[in-house]
Amino acid sequence: LTRAKIPEGLQKLPGPKPLPIIGNLLELGNNPHLSLTAMSTCYGSVFQIQIGMRPVVVLSGNEVIRQALIKQGEDFAGRPDLYSMRFVSDGKSLAFSTDQVGVWRARRKLALSALRSFSTVPAETSAYSCALEEHISKEGLYLIDRLHSVMKSAGSFDPFRHIVVSVANVICGICFGRRYSHDDEELVGLVNMSDEFGKVVGSGNPSDFIPFLRFLPSKTMKKFLDINARFSSFMKKIVKEHYDTFDKNNIRDITDLLIDHCEDRKLDENSNVQVSDEKIVGIVNDLFGAGFDTISTALSWSVVYLVAYPEIQERLHRELNEKIGTDRTPCLSDRSATPLLEAFILEIFRHSSFLPFTIPHCTTRDTSLNGYFIPKDTCVFVNQWHVNHDPELWKDPSSFNPDRFLSADGTELNKIEGEKVLVFGLGKRRCIGESIGRSEVYLFLAILLQRLKFSSMPGEMLDMTPEYGLTMKHKRCQLRVTPLPGFQLSGA
Numbered sequence: 001l002t003r004a005k006i007p008e009g010l011q012k013l014p015g016p017k018p019l020p021i022i023g024n025l026l027e028l029g030n031n032p033h034l035s036l037t038a039m040s041t042c043y044g045s046v047f048q049i050q051i052g053m054r055p056v057v058v059l060s061g062n063e064v065i066r067q068a069l070i071k072q073g074e075d076f077a078g079r080p081d082l083y084s085m086r087f088v089s090d091g092k093s094l095a096f097s098t099d100q101v102g103v104w105r106a107r108r109k110l111a112l113s114a115l116r117s118f119s120t121v122p123a124e125t126s127a128y129s130c131a132l133e134e135h136i137s138k139e140g141l142y143l144i145d146r147l148h149s150v151m152k153s154a155g156s157f158d159p160f161r162h163i164v165v166s167v168a169n170v171i172c173g174i175c176f177g178r179r180y181s182h183d184d185e186e187l188v189g190l191v192n193m194s195d196e197f198g199k200v201v202g203s204g205n206p207s208d209f210i211p212f213l214r215f216l217p218s219k220t221m222k223k224f225l226d227i228n229a230r231f232s233s234f235m236k237k238i239v240k241e242h243y244d245t246f247d248k249n250n251i252r253d254i255t256d257l258l259i260d261h262c263e264d265r266k267l268d269e270n271s272n273v274q275v276s277d278e279k280i281v282g283i284v285n286d287l288f289g290a291g292f293d294t295i296s297t298a299l300s301w302s303v304v305y306l307v308a309y310p311e312i313q314e315r316l317h318r319e320l321n322e323k324i325g326t327d328r329t330p331c332l333s334d335r336s337a338t339p340l341l342e343a344f345i346l347e348i349f350r351h352s353s354f355l356p357f358t359i360p361h362c363t364t365r366d367t368s369l370n371g372y373f374i375p376k377d378t379c380v381f382v383n384q385w386h387v388n389h390d391p392e393l394w395k396d397p398s399s400f401n402p403d404r405f406l407s408a409d410g411t412e413l414n415k416i417e418g419e420k421v422l423v424f425g426l427g428k429r430r431c432i433g434e435s436i437g438r439s440e441v442y443l444f445l446a447i448l449l450q451r452l453k454f455s456s457m458p459g460e461m462l463d464m465t466p467e468y469g470l471t472m473k474h475k476r477c478q479l480r481v482t483p484l485p486g487f488q489l490s491g492a
């Protein structure tokens with residue numbers, strides 16, 4: 001690859017010397033968030049590595065990330081053409097594909113407005129403030145019954161296995177107007193495979209950068225292709241059912257709304273960006289995929305941290321008991337009254353940094369940062385993990401301590417500290433599900449913690465080492481759960 005000439009006044013990016021063919025692959029290792037954080041102490045907050053033959057710019061500091069993604073947002077808003085991304089939603093994903101800027105912008109706008117309108121529509125009954133709250137609340141209560149019946153029959157449960165179905169059902173409700181049984185083999189099989197997906201699309205997967213690796217047999221890659229195929233056939237079936245029963249006068253869910261948009265647009269001759277029907281209706285694939293994996297990973301980590309820090313769990317029980325009591329189910333408007341739970345969630349986001357890098361970015365034109373030249377079409381990794389563990393920003397960053405987000409007397413959330421946590425990205429590509437994500441993590445946890453106490457299996461050590469990927473998961477484990485006083489569980 002030839003590199004553009006460096007314009008006068010700008011400098012070449014610093015970085016480690018690459019080896020022939022593999023570049024800096026060995027230094028990258030199995031935990032790129034850790035190795036690249038360590039590298040930034042040598043090379044600074046913006047530097048260049050090479051994976052295979054391809055240069056990659058790494059952004060590794062609060063200031064420089066804000067400068068690139070917010071102040072120079074347009075320059076850094078692209079997605080690189082990486083091998084694995086071509087298989088996500090047949091290459092037509094909103095989040096991963098290399099769509100032209102106009103096409104991406106039109107799709108993102110539509111996705112945002114669809115999400116907004118279907119999560120804020122009124123609920124079926126006035127007991128809930130909105131449809132989102134109703135879905136989460138009902139799924140939270142089903143989950144409790146489910147955990148109870150699993151405990152009765154097996155004596156322990158795998159947190160991710162059950163949480164992911166409940167979370168998937170919330171987004172299924174919004175996107176497809178339906179939910180699935182916890183015994184539905186197709187859905188349960190599909191949503192429990194997301195670890196393999198994240199391993200392949202995580203930043204720094206060698207076969208994205210080194211073509212010959214694609215020809216070596218790889219179990220992970222085989223599973224990745226299998227997940228994408230299963231996901232795509234699952235989605236096609238649902239979309240077809242929606243087309244078959246579509247009624248313009250009764251828009252039931254996000255899939256209907258997107259189908260309706262295609263019809264309307266055909267009547268609008270002035271529309272200046274051409275986006276295919278497939279790419280419009282395909283937005284629902286991104287919403288469903290992004291909507292279940294991220295939130296279930298956050299919740300599953302939360303349960304593991306509750307078990308690892310029983311004294312914090314106890315304080316959370318006390319807070320919920322005092323502020324909400326046992327007579328009613330928690331709701332979204334309880335958030336401001338439960339600062340410790342809010343602080344706990346922020347600390348989960350920060351400490352686990354389970355989305356260590358954003359989805360990779362790409363420069364859309366020649367640009368520069370801190371006086372260094374970055375040519376058009378350069379792949380950019382954004383190291384969120386580093387921001388969340390930077391000793392310049394956090395006191396004792398490696399300790400898990402929700403109190404860092406509370407006022408000295410523990411009664412108020414420190415919002416300014418909270419805004420320093422980086423998990424949803426920033427700027428033009430910032431997550432569009434942030435508000436749903438935060439609401440859902442809160443309400444599921446509040447409902448679970450109001451009624452249940454989580455603990456480990458006697459004699460078993462919790463392994464909190466994350467497995468690297470786009471979303472980092474904890475190892476699958478078996479935990480126990482018992483009802484708190486005042487709650488009878490049916491286990492139905």
Ligand code: HEM
Binds near residue numbers: 094096287295357432
């Ligand atoms: C993108 C985090 C929940 C939809 C992203 C990105 C991150 C992220 C880090 C990449 C930003 C970048 O590339 O710079 C999270 C976290 C969540 C969450 C931590 C939950 C705790 C959701 C939900 C939805 C969603 C619930 C949808 C229902 C999307 C979409 C994109 C995205 C469509 C791609 C945006 C684009 O490329 O323009 N998210 N997300 N996310 N997220 Fe989320």
